[in-house]
Amino acid sequence: MKYLTFSILLFLGATVLISSCKEDDEPCIETIWYEDADDDGLGNPNVSRVSCDQPDGFVADNTDPNDTGIASTPLSAFDEFNPDAVTVSFDGNEITIESNGVPNHTSPYWEETHPLYIERVVAVAQTPGRINDTRSYSLTVSNTPELAANGTVTGLGPIGIAVSGVPIFNDTEGPNNPLEEMIAETLDYAGAHNGPSGYHYHIESFDVPENTLLSHNDEKLVGIMSDGFLIYGRKEADGSYPTDLDESGGHFGTTLHSNGEEIYHYHIINEYYFGNVVVLFGGEIQGTPNDIF
Ligand SMILES: [Zn+2]
Ligand SMILES: [Zn+2]
Incomplete structure (x- = not known):
């Protein structure tokens, strides 16, 4: 058994x-x-x-160009820059953005004989001077920008370079002189006016038929800030408004260019400064600022 x-x-x-x-x-x-x-x-x-x-x-995916955890700036973003004004060069882990500051859009700040000259659309007055091509701006940033331990207060002069090639200024006009209505009245539909250092943006562009290029209440790339982080319009790529922005309009997330990777980037903060004026960048630089000279 x-x-x-x-x-x-x-x-x-x-x-x-x-x-x-x-x-x-x-x-x-x-x-x-x-x-x-x-x-x-x-x-x-x-x-x-x-x-x-x-x-x-x-x-299964194999599309991460940088799998180290330190996100690199998506190079496709630089395709958005105005090639007539901006030259972008890459050297090792550095990106240099050079611009002559000459925009590719219409403005009452052009010489009246210039093909892009238009009469004022939103500006009611103008600051002295016209757009000319004698400027030169240069910004060199790391292609893997990182947040700094502390933010840096921005100063007068360029704090970023917009996709058009025009420098981005902050929310002040002169030392301790915040933008006010009289100054805002000199800004064209692009949110720019002329100053001793040339034509520059302070605020988001306006929604007028003349505006065919610049970000207005959308997801478009606005430019690159002095710390190397990209700045986008008020909306995310999916058309929603971001809800987790820091005081500078920055957060980690995917963008139109990041190929699904989460990168730190700024947005124009969806907030009126006064009237219908939306400032491009009024906070502190959250990374390490580089000189724009
Ligand atoms: Zn100004
Ligand atoms: Zn975002």
């Missing part, structure tokens, strides 16, 4: 063994998996494994 039981057990065991062997032999579909070290859902094209099942920390 003992012997019989043993035989049955042996038989059952053999059956299980055979069937499990069969399972092992079944062909599985091997897939290439890519490492996702920064856990953003995007994989590193240079680190891969081939297996049937998804290994821990690996994903």
Whole structure:
């Protein structure tokens, strides 16, 4: 009897063994998996494994150009800059943005003989001077900008370069002189006027038919700030308003250019400064500011 039981057990065991062997032999579909070290859902094209099942920390995607956790500035953003005014060059981990400050849009600040000259649309007065091409602005930033321990208060002069090539100024006009209605009345529909250092933006552009290029209450790229972080319009790429912005309008998230990767970037804060005036950038620089000279 003992012997019989043993035989049955042996038989059952053999059956299980055979069937499990069969399972092992079944062909599985091997897939290439890519490492996702920064856990953003995007994989590193240079680190891969081939297996049937998804290994821990690996994903099917292979489009993460920077999987170290330190996000790099998406280079496709620079395609948005006005090539007639702006030259972008790359050297190792540095990006240099050079501009002659000459916009590619209409303005009453052009010489009246210039093809882009128009009569005033929103400005009721003008500051002295006209747009000319004798300016030169240069900004060199890291392609992996990082937040600084403390913010930096912005000063007079350029604090960023807009996609048009025109420098971005803050919410003051002269030392301790915040933008006020009389100054705002000199701003054209682009949110710019002329000053001793040239034509420059202070505020978001206006929604007028003449405005065909500049961000107004949308998701467009506005430019790059002196710390190397990009600045976008009031909205996210999906058309929603961001709800988690810091006091400078910055947050981590995906953008039109970041290919699904979360990067720190600024937005124009969806808030009226006074009247219908929305300031481009009135907060502190959250990274390490570089000189624009
Ligand atoms: Zn100004
Ligand atoms: Zn955003």
